[in-house]
Amino acid sequence: MDVARREVVDRDAAARDLPDSPEGPVPPGVPDGPAAPARPSAAADRRGGGGTGVRLALMAVPAAFFALFFGYPVAAIVFRGLHEGGRWQSGRIAQVLGDPDILQVLWFTLWQAAASTALTLALALPGAYVFARFDFPGKRLLRAVVTVPFVLPTVVVGSAFLALAGRGGALDVWFGMRLDTSVWAILLAHVFFNYAVVVRTVGSLWSQLDPRQEEAARVLGAGRFTAWRRITLPALAPSVAAAALIVFLFTFTSFGVIQVLGGPRYATLEVEIYRQTATLLDLPTAAVLTLTQLVAVAALLAVHAWALRRRESALSLVPAEYTARRPAGPGQWTTVATVLGVMLVLTVVPLLVLVQRALDGPDGYGLAFFRALGARSDSATFVVAPVEAIGNSLAYAAVATAIALVVGGLAAAALTRRAGRLVRGFDALLMLPLGTSAVTVGFGFLVALDEPPLDLRSSWILVPLAQALVGVPFVIRTMLPVLRAVDVRLREAAAVLGASPLRAWREVDFPLVRRALLVAAGFAFTVSLGEFGATVFIARPDAPTLPVAVARMLGRAGEAHYGQAMALSTLLMLVCAGVLLALERVRTDGRREL
């Protein structure tokens, strides 16, 4: 037992140093974490001996969940569209895809996604560098803060962004620059949202690349840039590609940002699907567009998986704390200051604008709007006081997190066992909800889950279920690399020493994945908190979630409503930031414990 225990400790230390270890919220779409180093293949091979039976059993729950709450509803609504009037409307496909207006939408969707991705990489890669290579005061806080936008609902962000970059905003006042009428507003908002994706995926690998390699190249006579280009860039390239694909996926399916900032001129595929379904009830057109988007997203995921497999190469990795150091000399301080300055302007200032508006009450600055949230029992907008939305949100998010952990955890456990093509396909399948329009899922729920025993249309469980759909991919992404890093020999050793399989799991696997589990839970929780698209269709008025409450308040005239919407947004932001900060602690505490 003691022997096994020591082994565990050692392996834990090793696991932590893998780039795959839970680096805070790892955005989904990074199947193996930033970069998977070559694994001991003997262990990997033996892992396959676990048996198909076990794997199938593990996959049953996530597969059933996915089929019932995603596949079936989406298929039902698409079928309804394409089978309208009792016969197949195959002619509609060519008709819709040949419509110049739709082609325009497709073109804009692709174009803005590509431009947003390029811009995000250009602005966020320096940030990843600074986070990876330098230590500076407030680093942990800043890392949590730049992640907040990623989980904030888009209605809130759009509003904050308008306040900043729109007419009369700070940029207008200081530089006479207005972005609300141009496509730049959309692109910059996308940067704001996805900055953290790049910083976290690329930055976490970068922080573990051994700087001595580059130094060795310099000693051997390479210039600074050449050394970077020949040594660091090739090592980083895979994770940059991974980050780029995720950002592309998110911006390709962008909805809220375009709704708020795109005005009447710009529409993405997702916006058009919403319009065709929710406004026009043109289900055939919506069905064709939904399928188009699904095909596009599936293709993206396939490219992603292919890119990941190609880039697996052994890297020389060291613990992050050895690579980061205090900036030395004015040159480095300037670099750090400039990069952090850009980061502040891009991600923190819009958040501050939100706080400022929440505090800017009718009688000058104060907490008037916050107090009003709790004060109204006989509210105009709600059957309940708005402040109760916080409790609802937390409760829903907790249930959603539990579901996501069970489903995602089992899926990750199933995927750990050496994967064939089928299993990898399953992995990609669980990502699809991220690329599917919320209105399709929401309306699909209504059409598909309308017969007992599954008449869930008016059940509260629908809200956490919809949120869990979005949370599951994040859980898998976080758990998978860690589970894969558990050496099967430890389990065997425990068995040899007399431990039952359950005990072996508890003593060997669980301590190793505990931290990953916490991080996964935290991220699923924050994502659930911020989910808006699907929740808005199914949230009940006596139990609105925070984002739904904010959207309802924004839709009403009068200063009181606007200020309270900002106050609620601020609370949401604080809750998200709090959770993310706690995750940062988990991450660093973990290094010190044991």
Added chain:
Amino acid sequence: MKKHARRAAAATTAVLTLAVLATACGGSDDSADSKTVTLVTHDSFAVSKSVLKDFEKRSGYKVEVLRGGDAGAAVNQAVLNKGNPQGDVFFGVDNTLLSRPLDKGVFAPYEAEGLAKVPERLQADPEKHRVTPVDTGDVCVNYDRRWFADKKLDPPRTLQDLAKPRYKDLLVTEDAANSSPGLAFLLASVAEFGEDGWQDYWKKLRANGAEVAGSWEQAYNDRFSGSREGKGKGDKPLVVSYASSPPAEVMGEKNPPEQAPTGVAKGTCFRQTEYAGLLRGAKNTEGGQALLDFLLSKRFQEDLPLKMFVNPVREDARLPELFTKYGETVDDPATVAPRKIAEHREQWIKTWTSLAVK
């Protein structure tokens, strides 16, 4: 070591409990018994707690409210669920969307108590009573009083005025494809200039610098100079909003002003009427009928204005002081028959987009 195991056990138990709870409560929640009546509606529905409690006490029914997004999305969900509805009564389909659910057979007939007190011109289905009018709201151009006083300029009164050079670059409206007031404003121009004339009007309006915002929130909160949340920083003194927006601006003010800071151009209005109906296939028909009666009751009708910022349809319902003092009554708003809207809507929006936006 021990500590670990305990913590691990605690965490596992918590997760499992939650999961079990989640699955267990899922099915047990649909209480379709005869003591509950379910209202399906959109995001903007609101009612005073005390008024609703009062109905529950007197009728013996418990009211459940389900919301399905904005008005358009909620109506379309009801259409998709026709025959097997989510609830018993639907509230919130307006005259711009009415034809679709009526044609698809979403509603069952019921003549609500109190209908005699409602003006006949508001009754969209006078023979069968499949829908009952509940409230009306006018979409009008609002103006910033102070801006026009400072400039010593008379605010516009009519649609024609808006195209005049002295009001150049002053108006912001909303996207008719995505915003309900935006569509209403387009329909106002159709009613005023006819099916063949409104296009020219919009060409003139565009040439006169009318801007189109993506949503009402954006137009009103960010661009309009008269809204208080914009802190007077907006650059447009004219905005397409509601006739009830001026009272909303005053609501909650500690020292109420003599006059609302914004006014309404009465010759630019389009009337939206919201209807409710008994859903065909409702599980609790009797309760649904009682609920419809309640929606037309004086108590609910007088509660409406301050909750949803609309006007009651009952002639004998008294308006709150906020409305009588700061609001304006629009006597002759434009309107277009629901059938005509249903027929042309898509084409009008397409044409409008090419004229006003592209």
